[in-house]
Amino acid sequence: MGKKHLTPEQVKFYGEKGYLMGLPPVFTADEVKELNLGLEELLKLLHKGEDSKEIREWHETSRFLYDICMNEAVLDYVESLLGPNFFMWGSNFFIKEPRTNSTVGWHQDAYYWPLSPQDSVTAWIAFLDSDEENGAMKVIPGSHKVGILKHQRSTATDSVLTLECEGGQFREDTAVSLVLKAGQVSLHNDKIVHGSPANRSDRRRIGLTVRYSRTEVKCDLSVNPYFKTYMCRGTDMYHHNPSGEIPAMQFRRLERQHVSVEEAGYSAEKKLWQR
Ligand SMILES: O=C(O)CCC(=O)C(=O)O
Numbered sequence: 718m719g720k721k722h723l724t725p726e727q728v729k730f731y732g733e734k735g736y737l738m739g740l741p742p743v744f745t746a747d748e749v750k751e752l753n754l755g756l757e758e759l760l761k762l763l764h765k766g767e768d769s770k771e772i773r774e775w776h777e778t779s780r781f782l783y784d785i786c787m788n789e790a791v792l793d794y795v796e797s798l799l800g801p802n803f804f805m806w807g808s809n810f811f812i813k814e815p816r817t818n819s820t821v822g823w824h825q826d827a828y829y830w831p832l833s834p835q836d837s838v839t840a841w842i843a844f845l846d847s848d849e850e851n852g853a854m855k856v857i858p859g860s861h862k863v864g865i866l867k868h869q870r871s872t873a874t875d876s877v878l879t880l881e882c883e884g885g886q887f888r889e890d891t892a893v894s895l896v897l898k899a900g901q902v903s904l905h906n907d908k909i910v911h912g913s914p915a916n917r918s919d920r921r922r923i924g925l926t927v928r929y930s931r932t933e934v935k936c937d938l939s940v941n942p943y944f945k946t947y948m949c950r951g952t953d954m955y956h957h958n959p960s961g962e963i964p965a966m967q968f969r970r971l972e973r974q975h976v977s978v979e980e981a982g983y984s985a986e987k988k989l990w991q992r
Contacts, residue, residue: 721741721743721789721790721793721794722793722794722796722797723737723740723794723797723798727740727797728797728798731798731904731906733859734856734858734859735856735858735859735860735861735862735905735906735908735909736856736858736893736895736903736904736905736906736909736911737794737903737904737905738895738896738897738901738903738904740794740901740902740903740904741901742898742900742901743788743790743791743842743900743901743902744788744842744899744900745900746899746900748900749844749899749900752785752842752844753844753845753923755781755782755968756810756844756923758781758967758968759772759775759779759781759782759968759970760772762968762969762970763970769810769812770809770810770877772809772810772970773807773808773809773810773971773975774807774808774809774943774945774971774975775808775969775970775971776805776808776927776947776964777945777961777962777964777971778964778966778969778970778971779964779966779967779968779969779970780963780964780965780966780967781967781968782808782925783947783963783964785808785842785925785927786805786808786927786947787805787947787949791840791842791902791927792949792950794840794902794904795838795840795904795929795949796949796950798838798904799836799838799929799930799931800931800951801950801951802931802932802950802951802952802953802954803929803930803931803932803949803950803951804929804930804932804946804947804948804949804953804958804960805927805928805929805946805947805949806928806929806930806936806944806945806946806947806958807926807927807928808925808926808927808928809925809926810923810924810925810926811854811877811913811922811923811924811925811926812921812922812923812924813851813852813913813915813916813921813922813923814916814921815851815916815918815919815920815921816916816917816918816919817915817916818875818915819875819876819877819915820852820874820875820876820877820912820913820914820915821854821876821877821878821911821912821913822871822874822876822878822880822881822882822912823857823881823882823887823889823910823911823912824868824878824880824881824882824910824911824912825860825861825865825866825868825882825907825908825909825910825911826839826907826908826911826928827865827907827908828865828866828868828880828978829880829977829978830907830936830977830978831936831937831940831941831977831978831985831988832907832930832934832935832936832937833934833935833937834933834934835865835907835908836906836907836930836931836934837906837907837928837929837930837934838904838905838906838907838928838929838930839904839905839907839926839927839928839929840902840903840904840926840927840929841854841895841897841902841903841904841905841924841925841926842902842924842925842926842927843897843898843899843900843901843902843903843923843924844899844923844924844925845899845920845921845922845923846897846898846899846920847895847896847897847922847923847924848894848896848897849894849896850916850917850918850920851916851917851918851920851921851922852913852914852915852916852917852918852922853894853895853896853897853913853922854894854895854903854911854912854913854924855892855893855894855895855911855912855913855914856892856893856895856905856909856910856911857887857888857889857891857892857893857909857910857911858891858893858909860887860908860909860910861906861907861908861909861910862908863886863887864908865908866882866883866886866887866910867882867883867886868880868881868882868883869881869882869883875915876912881912882910887910897924907928929949930946932948932951932952932953932954932955932957933955933957934957934958935955935957935958936957936958937988938958938959940976940977940978940985940988941976941977942976943973943975943976944958944959945958945959945960945961946958946959946960946961947960947961947963948960
């Protein structure tokens, strides 16, 4: 057992509420500096017209990101929630520049992902302090227990996502902000309703989300043929999904179209509902 395993109380809290914060930092102040310097290298690889949202699944090509996703302390936390056999399969940045309007609309990650069973954990790694002023992520505690809610296209909002929960299905006034210091990590369940407001401060807000699932989780490759897994702990007795290769280069971009239910469109959404 690694030294950063969660306590039984923390595991219980996560089961009941669907999220966890207030954990001891995973990265030291010096490591946080390295994280932010590395991010600058990744940003240099964006093509003209692209923004940081494009840095998605680049752990497949950048050893810098792969190593963050495979950080032993983060894996210890995740192991406490998922058990001994799990893989990592996704990563992307949510960056909000100072005094900008973009938000993340209320949504459930599980709605977007063609995975079954639905029980993935996201680690939200704070590269900089994240608080109510600069648009910290918010969750609706316990909402992971109500099943998958109806989503609609986010046409009338500043959300960076294209789908968001239809109104009236949960109580926004129960939302909790996941306030983190740089180097800390929060954890959330794939069915918890979450989102984030605009950054009204003079500070940037930077989070890297990393997605982990148990080995029994299977991706529908007809929706996302690029899905690749990286074993974190234990063994994979199911062999449901293709595995990725550990990247050789420290900083290299991924050249491909992304595909999830969101990009695959209506037929993929319908298929998800039929599962
Ligand atoms: O960083 C945020 O504000 C939102 C993150 C998010 O939506 C996610 O982890 O799926």
